[in-house]
Amino acid sequence: MPKVVDNKQIGPMVWKMLVNVPRLVSKAKAGQFVILRINEHGERVPMSIAGLDKEKGLLTIIYQVVGKTSALMTTVQAGENISDCVGPLGIPSHVEKWGTACVVGGGIGIAPIYPIAQAYKDAGNKVITIIGARSKDLLLYEEEHKAVADELFICTDDGSYGHHGFVTDPLKKLLDDGVPIGMIMTVGPVPMMKFLSSMTRKYNVPTWVSLNPLMIDGTGMCGGCRVQVGDETKFACVDGPDFDGHLVDFDLLTSRLGAYREQEHKAMKHFLGDPGCRLAESVKKFKYPEEQAGTK
């Protein structure tokens, strides 16, 4: 069973977990993901690779509490084991020398885009990085990105830090200025990837997105992760997770992500209400976006 060597909060509802899986780490590449199971009764949850320490055999996962399983993950103490960690899964992000490449990370996607930026850089590209979050306290990995990016743009929706606005703003400016970007790679919330892809279509710059549909096995066996790309149905776990953003049906993806909303919310309520649960006080305050809107 894989050992968790560290698991700590790095932002509001955001945690960083280090798992000791040397063999997996030795094989993994940027853009791939793993599937974890915390305990014997748990779900299989996909998580992107947000860092690989090949020497120590450590895998970094950055995760956000959005429901029961991610909440449960916060209760794992350093030194404890989780049931399984399978991977590396998916096809590594495509890397070549385009000259200039742009990586765009939004929200929790700022973390997994970091190893991709590093891979682009290692391939000899000039890397322009754009990262964005709702507000300053939700911004992660700034230092890491600074160390890799040739140019770094930071955006916040509320203007509490960096550019006041969306990640598409600096990108649009770069494109309008005629910066010769050979490739745009983006990881982030579905609406962001959708908006960004539709924006870049006019400029005819290849734009790739990393998709996160619901998954179970991650080996192509179940078809639960299917996404519509152009005329084709693809299985994100084996054909992806990266796809041509200009062809992806994002609306279908969004609705499929909500397939179990009712059941998930019920499970979470139940979990938060359980007096025996080991959740930290901050996690117990968790609210779904719909509820937050309601309380305002």
Place this chain on the structure above:
Amino acid sequence: MSDAKKKKKKPEGPNKLKIKERMKLPRQDMPAQNPSDRVKNFNEVPYGLNDEQAFQEALRCLECPNQPCVDGCPVEVDIPGFIRLILEKDVAGAARKIKETNSLPAICGRVCPQEEQCEIVCVIGKKGKPVAIGYLERYVADYEREHKLVQLPKIAPPTGRKVAIVGSGPAGLTVAGDLIKLGHAVTIFEALHKPGGVLVYGIPEFRLPKSIVQAECDFMADMGVEFQNSTVIGKMDTIDELFEMGYDAIFIGTGAGLPRFMGIEGENLIGIYSANEYLTRSNLMRAFDPDEYDTPIIRGKNVAVLGGGNTAMDSVRTGLRLGAENAHIVYRRSEIEMPARIEEVHHAKEEGVQFHLLTNPIKFIGDDQNRVKAMECLKMELGEPDDSGRRRPVPIKGSNYIIKTDLVVVAIGNASNPLIPQTTPGLDCNKWGNIIVNDETMQTSRKGVYAGGDIVTGGATVILAAGAGKKAARAMHKYLMEEVKR
């Protein structure tokens, strides 16, 4: 066979009944949960024969000298031989007898399509009902396990050779069991977190309790087989890397795990599952028990399952158990062409499943939240026979009609998973992606690499996969001893 010969044989064994008397004995019925109770639970449907019933059933065997039943079994279980041991009250001996050729009797006794294999050729079946070979096989294996009579076989001294097995379905488990006994070091690499293949993720609890599959895997582990679960070969390590890691021979038993869809409009709506996904959620992830397990599953009120095989029957009966008010099978041919085991179709009917035969869906219709709400179908009629010899269904113009459904399970078969072929240079496959092997040795186009089970044949049966494993193990042993130097 002359009568004189039959008579001469009779007095030797424990069965003192005359042939005529045996022929008059009725086939024992398998007691089972009644349909209205069982659709509310996931417990196994048939209870199994008790000692007396098994004895009575065993008395029916005529001990035919030419043993047609043995030829009907893909792995040639010595059927009259094990039945005789039941009559001698040596049930553990009967289990050992079966295991000489079939290492998974508790499983095969439950899931083999006996009516097309061993039982169809049984001599008394010509006049009446055949000997219930499957029931007896299950009885023997259950008796052995429940009475803790399973003995670890003798393991040969270590040969120093190492074998890697990819996939822990019936094919892989059989190879592992045979090769470990011969003294080789055996490691099974399995992609999922639990071993067993379709036996654990596909076939439901009510037909094959997972504790039985677990017991088989535990038995392998007790013999010394090493299990590396959560390891996807082709992603973690390739076949060539396994050789570099010191494995001397490799068996690929990765099954037929790539779900087919119909390719029609609306297929990606919420509420349309492949059978693999639906059954995996329910079986492997145990979504039927939400108080204990976290994986969700959609519980449809009107479940429609497309297909006519075992997978379709398993899905539709799972749907009922998850609370469906209406459960439909939609199949484009007629009942006689349905590939499912007769017992499963029978059980499904008893449980109230509605059959829409000669019917083909052409479109799924969703609501404003992209959830499936209905399915448009066409009626079919049977035309000329096709390549498979079955009459081809052709649509009847203008026969379109709508089935209301909030959960569709597509169970029209699986193709083969490309992960290993894609990452193994020189491994020859046919146009459907099945690995090509030598029929006798199960060797692939790569030296030291063998394959068997559904990855070679396409979706088939448990016993055929196990049989392929037997053949491969024999050839691999020869290869390891003669061509791998230590």
